[in-house]
Amino acid sequence: MTLLSVRDVSKRFGGLQAVSDLSFDVARGSIKALIGPNGAGKTTLFNLISGVLEPDRGEIVFCGTALQALSTHQIASRGLVRTFQHIRLFPKMTVLENIMVGRHVHSGAGFLAGMLNLPFTWKEERRIREKSFEIMELLGIADFAGTEATSLAYGQQRVVEIGRALACEPKLLLLDEPAAGLNMRETSEMGGLISKIRDMGVTVLLVEHDMELVMKISDEVVVLSYGQKIAEDRPLSIQKNPEVIRVYLGDDQ
């Protein structure tokens, strides 16, 4: 069953056609990877899906809702949550507080309730805290709960960022280069974590440059080149696809 459907989407920046007539579906409960050489339009596509950019043409449908007209926070509250290529944790906040921000869409205390410290907010805060600890334990970062998030090692910051996204209980998680800057061991752990997230029932769409990781964990791979889809298949077939090999290794004619 389709969770996210990208239909004939195009985006142009001045003279650069970043994405052109791109279509693909993401099936519920799968891990789909977007790969392609630098400048293929992967990040643009991510920004289009998460609402940072608006497509010039085409539509993006998530759970039956068209996303073009929605802002980023509305898209997130519908269960489509992203991480960033360059880690965007909240500075001056602990790991716990960072994860707690992820519970925002699942709680409701507003300005007035907050100022008056109404009793229903106490229960809500306790639930937010409990759920955040659950997530930190799942990811093995509970020991850092009270540490300022931006003071952690790079690899751990990535895990915190994914934890913050998971706190939103997304239906679809967009991971923008989750292994960027990680060493081999951390990358392999990240692969295990992403598979685990999929097994929890969260659909994953990721952009990644590490081919070993992509081939190991993905159910399906979409290959982009100059904003166009040149292949969409299972990892093993992608590796044998002559068009993909040409794009990655160059044309030797």
Next chain:
Amino acid sequence: MRARYLPVVAFAGLVVAIQLATHFTDSAYHLTQLTMTAYYSLLIVGLCMLIGYAGQISLGHAGFFAIGGYLSAFLTTHNLAPHQAGALISLLSKSGLLVTRSDLYGGSLLTVHPWCACVAAAIVTVAIAYLVGGPVLKLRGHYLAMATLGFGVIVYRIVLGTEFLGAADGISDVPGFPLLPGLEIAGKSSLRVPNYYVAWGLVTLGMVLLLNLIHSRVGRALVSIHGAEDAAGAMGIPTARYKLNTFVLSAVFASLAGVLLTHYNGGIGPSEASVMKSVRYVAIVAIGGMANLWGALSMSLVLNYLSLRGYLGSFDDAVFGTILILIMLFAPDGLLRRHLFSDVKRLVTGSAADEEAP
């Protein structure tokens, strides 16, 4: 009791201690400036919420202070008696929203009741803050600073140039603000002590509300917007609305401060709307540590008091300008930072202090 309220108790103790000290040293005249300081502090803590927590600068908050003060002053001094025959006035009069009192020369005055004027000032402030904040808060950094500065200048020129607002003289003979029988917010020396407690009681109440807010879901969202706005949006936080609401909240704090101080002083003049006042408020929040309500409050207490007592002489504005420059140069996060206490603790104990442990 929650740890966040312990400083509130300590603060209330300090308020009482200061009053007792002036009582036993026979220097109760200090209480007048301290009461005025309290009302300015109400504005300061609201502004601290906006600058320090939501991360949005405003160089126009004296404008909101003036809107509150001038509206209340105008409504409670403008004589409606000549219009008494009009349908609207008689309706207002019948619903008890107007009040008759006598002026200095024994003549009879029909004016809006101070409570109604206060509510009207708050409503108008909310409306203006939404109208101004909506477009202006789309700007960032110094663009936002300049736009809010523009708003402050507009308010200043309007009150200075409007005849019925007293132009350069401002509005005087503003009546007291009745609270209980025998108790009103007014500058009478017989009411000096109760007024001192009323003013600082209101500041304490404001502090409790804001402390609650920063420890709530909204407070967390505001700090996250300050830290990484795009990521906050990606977590489902409606960043524009949260910034706007905080702007309006701080404007209401400023406006109420203006209303109450105007009744206490018995008048208001255009200098309250001047840009240098706005600069002063930002300087106090900055030296107080930006995201530090207690820091802002203590700096407000000290600096406003010194200024009102005239210790800063005619260099008043220069002192605050200099403070702002020095803070921006050497401690852009503010002097009294949020982690100052844990830093000191770490120095003393030699170990990492884990604050906010669950």
